[in-house]
Amino acid sequence: MQLSGTDRNRRFLAAGAAVAVVTVMALVLIVGFRLATRIRASVAALQTTSVLQTYPAVISQQLAALRGQLDTLEYTGRVHGELAATIANFNKDFATIERRHDLDPAAIQRAQTLWQSYQPVLAPVLAFSGEPYDDTDTGSSLSPGGRVYYDQVRRAAIFAAENATVLHQQLASLSGSLQKRTSAAAARLRTLLFVGVLTVLALAMAALYLQLARGRHERAARDAQEQTRDILKTVREGFFLLDADYRIGSVWSEALTRLFGRSDFAGLDFEELLRDKVSPETLATAVKYIKLLWGERARENLMKSINPLGQLEVSMDNGRGGKETRYLQFDFHRVMGPKGVKHVLCAVGDITSNVLLARELQEAQENAHSQLDMMVGMLHADPLQVSTFLDSASAGLKHVNTILKEPARTDAEFRKKLAGLSRELHSIKGEASALNLMSIAQRVHHLEDMVGELKGKSELTGNDFLPVVLKLDELLAHLRGVREMTARLVTLKDGSPEPGATLSVPQLRIVSAEQPAAASSTERPTRAAGDLGTMLQQLAAKLAQDHGKRITLTLSGLGEVPEAYLSTVKDCVIQMLRNAAVHGIEPSDARRATAKPEAGEVRVDFHRSEKGYELVFQDDGAGLSPETLKQAAVRKNILTGEEAAALDNRAALALIFRPGFSTRDEVSMDAGRGVGMDVVARAVYALGGKIGVSTNPGRFTRFKIALPEASQAPAVA
Amino acid sequence: MSTDSHPDGGRRQVRLLIVDDSNIVRRRIERSQRLGEIEVVGTASNGIEALELARRTDPDLVTMDLTMPQMDGIECISRLIELKPSMRILVISALADKATAVQAMEQGANGFLHKPFTDRQLNDAIAELIF
Numbered sequence: 027m028q029l030s031g032t033d034r035n036r037r038f039l040a041a042g043a044a045v046a047v048v049t050v051m052a053l054v055l056i057v058g059f060r061l062a063t064r065i066r067a068s069v070a071a072l073q074t075t076s077v078l079q080t081y082p083a084v085i086s087q088q089l090a091a092l093r094g095q096l097d098t099l100e101y102t103g104r105v106h107g108e109l110a111a112t113i114a115n116f117n118k119d120f121a122t123i124e125r126r127h128d129l130d131p132a133a134i135q136r137a138q139t140l141w142q143s144y145q146p147v148l149a150p151v152l153a154f155s156g157e158p159y160d161d162t163d164t165g166s167s168l169s170p171g172g173r174v175y176y177d178q179v180r181r182a183a184i185f186a187a188e189n190a191t192v193l194h195q196q197l198a199s200l201s202g203s204l205q206k207r208t209s210a211a212a213a214r215l216r217t218l219l220f221v222g223v224l225t226v227l228a229l230a231m232a233a234l235y236l237q238l239a240r241g242r243h244e245r246a247a248r249d250a251q252e253q254t255r256d257i258l259k260t261v262r263e264g265f266f267l268l269d270a271d272y273r274i275g276s277v278w279s280e281a282l283t284r285l286f287g288r289s290d291f292a293g294l295d296f297e298e299l300l301r302d303k304v305s306p307e308t309l310a311t312a313v314k315y316i317k318l319l320w321g322e323r324a325r326e327n328l329m330k331s332i333n334p335l336g337q338l339e340v341s342m343d344n345g346r347g348g349k350e351t352r353y354l355q356f357d358f359h360r361v362m363g364p365k366g367v368k369h370v371l372c373a374v375g376d377i378t379s380n381v382l383l384a385r386e387l388q389e390a391q392e393n394a395h396s397q398l399d400m401m402v403g404m405l406h407a408d409p410l411q412v413s414t415f416l417d418s419a420s421a422g423l424k425h426v427n428t429i430l431k432e433p434a435r436t437d438a439e440f441r442k443k444l445a446g447l448s449r450e451l452h453s454i455k456g457e458a459s460a461l462n463l464m465s466i467a468q469r470v471h472h473l474e475d476m477v478g479e480l481k482g483k484s485e486l487t488g489n490d491f492l493p494v495v496l497k498l499d500e501l502l503a504h505l506r507g508v509r510e511m512t513a514r515l516v517t518l519k520d521g522s523p524e525p526g527a528t529l530s531v532p533q534l535r536i537v538s539a540e541q542p543a544a545a546s547s548t549e550r551p552t553r554a555a556g557d558l559g560t561m562l563q564q565l566a567a568k569l570a571q572d573h574g575k576r577i578t579l580t581l582s583g584l585g586e587v588p589e590a591y592l593s594t595v596k597d598c599v600i601q602m603l604r605n606a607a608v609h610g611i612e613p614s615d616a617r618r619a620t621a622k623p624e625a626g627e628v629r630v631d632f633h634r635s636e637k638g639y640e641l642v643f644q645d646d647g648a649g650l651s652p653e654t655l656k657q658a659a660v661r662k663n664i665l666t667g668e669e670a671a672a673l674d675n676r677a678a679l680a681l682i683f684r685p686g687f688s689t690r691d692e693v694s695m696d697a698g699r700g701v702g703m704d705v706v707a708r709a710v711y712a713l714g715g716k717i718g719v720s721t722n723p724g725r726f727t728r729f730k731i732a733l734p735e736a737s738q739a740p741a742v743a
Numbered sequence: 744m745s746t747d748s749h750p751d752g753g754r755r756q757v758r759l760l761i762v763d764d765s766n767i768v769r770r771r772i773e774r775s776q777r778l779g780e781i782e783v784v785g786t787a788s789n790g791i792e793a794l795e796l797a798r799r800t801d802p803d804l805v806t807m808d809l810t811m812p813q814m815d816g817i818e819c820i821s822r823l824i825e826l827k828p829s830m831r832i833l834v835i836s837a838l839a840d841k842a843t844a845v846q847a848m849e850q851g852a853n854g855f856l857h858k859p860f861t862d863r864q865l866n867d868a869i870a871e872l873i874f
Contacts, residue, residue, distance in 0.1 A: 311842040318848050325871070332848060332855050334841035 036240050043233040047226055054222030061215040064128075068208040071126055074119050075201035081116045082190035082197070085144075088112060089151070089183035096176045099159055099166045110152055116141070123200065130203055137196040140189065147182040154178065264374035267361070272296045272316055275369065285354065285374055287343055303340040312338075319358055319370050329358065337381065353381040400465040400508065404515055407461050407564075411557050412512050415457050416505060418593050419466070422450045423502055430491060430498075440486035445685050447477050447494070449705040456600045460565035466508065469501050558596055559584055565600060566628065569607035576614055576625035577607060583632035586639070588736035594713055595641060598706045599630055602643045602729055605702055610647030610727050620724065622646065638715075641731040649723040652678035662687060679719050683707040706731075756782040757873050760802035762793040762819065763835065764811040768858070772806055772835075775862045781869070790814025794822055802830065804873055807852070809836040809843060817846055824851035831872045835860065 088109040095102045120141065124134055158172030168176060257279075258265065264282035267275035276292045283289045286299065297313050304312070311334045318324050335356035344350040355377045361369040404412060429446040432439075451474050458467040476494055480486060559581050566579040587595050611617075611626030618624060631642045655678050656670040664684055665673075673681075681687055685704045706729075710717045715733040759781050763769045769786045776783055784800040787793035789811045797805070805823060809816035820832055834847045837858035844855050856868045 307842065311845050314849055315841075315845045318845065323848070323853050327871075328848075328854055331857075332841055332844035334845055336841070 036236060036243065040233055040236040040240065043229050043236060047229040047233065050222060050225045050229065054218060054226075058215055058218055058222070061211055061218065065208055065211045065215065067126075068128070068204060068211065071123060071129075072201060072204050072208060074122050075197060075204055078116065078119050078123065079194055079197045079201060081112060081119075082186070082193040084112050085109065085116070085148075086183070086186040086190040089179060089186045092151075093176070093179050093183045096158060096168070096172070096179055099168070102158060106151075106154075113148060113152065128204075128207055129200060133196070133200050133203065137193065137200060140193045140196055144185070144189065144193075147178070147185045150178040151175070151182045262375070264372075266291060266372055267369040268296055268316065268372055269369060270320060270367075272313075274299070282374065285376060287345075300340075303342065304338060308334065308338070316358075316370070319360060320367050322366075324360070326360065333358065337377065351378075352376060353378045396465040396468075397507070397511075400463060401511060401515075403462045403464060404508070404512060407463070408557055408560065411461055411561050412463070412508070414557070415461055415463070416509050416512070418457065418597075419454045419505060420502075422454050423498065423505070426450045426498060430495060434488070437486055440488075440490075441481070443491075444477055444481055444486075448474065448481075449685075449708065451477065452702065453597050453601065453705055456604055457597070459568070460561055460600055462564070462568065463508065466501075466504065469497075469504060473497050473501065558587075558592070558599075561596075562599060562603065562630070565603060566607070569604060573607055574613060575607060575611050577611060578625045578627050579603070580627065580629045582630070584630070586632055586634065588639075590736045591639070591713065591733060594709045595632065597709055598641070598731065599643065601702050601706050603628065603630075606643075606645040606647060606727070610645040610649075612648050635732065638732065638734040638736075641733070642728065643731075644726055644728040646726050649725055649727050650679055650682070650719070650721040651723050655679065655681045659684075659687065679721065682719065683717065756780055757804055758782055758784045758800065758802045759869075760784055760793065760796055760800060760805045761786040762788075762790070762805060762811070762816070763808040764788045765808070768808070768835070772865065775865055776869075781873075790816065790819035790822075793819050794826070797823055797826055797830075801827070804831045804833065804869065806833045806835050806869075807847075809834060809838055809847065817843070817850055820847060820850040820852050833868055833872055835865075 088105055092102055092105045092109065094100075095105060120137070123129065124138070154171070154175045156171055158169060158175050159166045160169040160172070254277075258277065259280045261279050262281055264279055264285045266278035266282060269275060272295060274291045274294045274296065278291050282291060286303075291299075296316055297309065300309055300312060315329075315332070315334055319329060333356065335354070338354045338356060340352055340354055341349045342352050353376070355375045357373040357375075359371045359373075360367045361371055363369075426447055429443050429450070432443065434440050434443055451470050455467050455470040455474065458464075458470060473494065476497060480490055480494070483490065562581060563579055566577050569575075570577040584595075606626070606628050611628075612620075612622075614624045617626065626645060626647055628645045629642070633640055652673075652675040656665070656673060659665040659681050660667055660670050664681070664687060670678075682703045683706075687704065707717050710731050710733070713733055715731055717732075718730045719727065720730075721727045757780055759776060761769050761772050761783060763772070763786075766788070769788070773783050773786065781804070784802050785796040787796050791814050793805070793807075794814075796802075807816045807820060811819075814822075816834065816836070820834075823830055823832065831854075832852045833854040833856060834844070834852045835856045835858060836843070836847075838844070839857075847855070854868050854872050856864060860868075
């Protein structure tokens, strides 16, 4: 405001100076012109008076000459004519002088009077005409007229000779005064020109100074403008002004181009700026909000608190043909003018990294919480069990990795991979939840979800597996974390940290077996079996609680399980126990209604048989219904209707060992993924064993697993 | 309607109507206004009740919940403004959704306070509206 005011003043001054220069120059020219005209007239008059001054002498001479000629009787006609001409010229010139107003009238009058006094003597001379001589044979003599003429000439000559000087002086004084006046006028003209030039010079200098000042000011304004431009170019936020029509002004910061991937902002409607970048609902709210900013109720704090664009999720082209999600923060400030809100200044920042960081922090916090949960869970679990689990889980995941690395090209091969993945993951999850290691169980559950999604895809490629591989890495890292924590816990529990008792599982075993270094291999199965029993009891209790059922688990002969079978037997029993808890055992009220004991009974018996070992798993639950199994198989597209109808009861029961079979429709942590009994069957087959199922609907389900002698068993991966 | 109709000659007290479906919140606001220039002229637990009370008690200021049974806050705000355009309305809501806040402002609300709030925040918000 201040700047533009002085700027205006300067402009006025410069214009005033220019007008003054022109006016002064015009005045000087007009006055100078008049003076010059007067001087020119005076010079002409001066010439005339100079000529006039000579006339009295000339008249006197001519009269004298005329007298001389009359004396010598010469021809007088020529001189007489000259005299008449001189007198006529005098009269003419004198008349010119008389007309001038700038001469002293008294001096003119005096000259006039003098000249008038010439007239009585000159007039008779001029009036003479005819021949002054009488020519006879004896010679010439004056004629009578000639004698009169002679007298008149003589008188006139005497008069003229007497008065010539006076008249001359009178005329000379006229000429003198005229000369004085002329030189005075010339002096005035000189002064005028001098003053005029000086004034013009002064004004020109003033104008020049003002012009320079204006130039300086303009330079300053340009500098300021350039600085503004630099700021707008460099600042990381997008800045622009919105006018009352919600349109963007002509000035904006460069960052806006980067933020929105366009540069046609001038005059752009705010709604247009956000269209296609946010949902229609958000857009509508944003537009309403912008309108509110112009209202009188829109106080800055209030508007800030209800700003719907404080953290705006927008989807932008990422320049590679795809879309990416970014978070923008819009801040609005009202710019007030004399008549209310003039503009709204809008600042846009990209807060994507802040938002992501906040999320990471939150995740880290959740991780820390889950670690704490895990720690609490592990405090309740036996370190040996945990380490055994960690061993088998690591082995399982290694197997998963092997599955993933297997080359595959066709869709069928990919699907085979997926099936293998599912089984491994499912058994790891089962063990983890049995040990109450929920952080691991949840992670595996999440992985299973991913695998499940892949299964649902119509066509599979190698790329689809990448997220799974990443998630697996994460899971492995987590397992390492658990292992470290177990080591620390063991150290704590033992009370005497040993240098070696850190990370490796064999050492863990030694520490917790209370017989360091001396633990013999023959004792291990017993110990491991004892742990297995405890673990299974805990799992049964947990499953019962989770599914709102009561379960009594009776275990026998688990001490007999050879070490080579320990892992498989454990996996199989866990899976069957879960199946029993989810599918087999009925809820308490249902059991009461069928006169069964409220608590479901599950028996697990391991014993030697003729050819090796036998594991019998039996629950007194609802049993398996061949019809239900068939229906489920049809629903899962494992069988067609006709195929199902053709199956006898025995074959129908065998359906539960098929991959992908599950009678549960919703997925829970414990069952329903269609991975379960097929894992058990595979594990059994892998050891060269057999599995069979028998059931009595409403009464029981019994699995019998036959295993060969341990020494003949193939090595387990 | 005008202040000079009051017999005490001075400025009349600001008349406050509290609208919230939670009894606890209503009491909380009421308690915070025991002292000072504000007179609580009524409390309502839904929009219809609020309109009814507003007709009878002619409040200058209303604290308004948004999610209420029968008539929600947004509709109630526009009805109250119809009734008395000079009425000041402070929305007090737990809704984090900015779109609702914008909508409330559009209907004529003058201020917005998030639940939960402290007495200080409440008094500041009210002060901003009436002084």
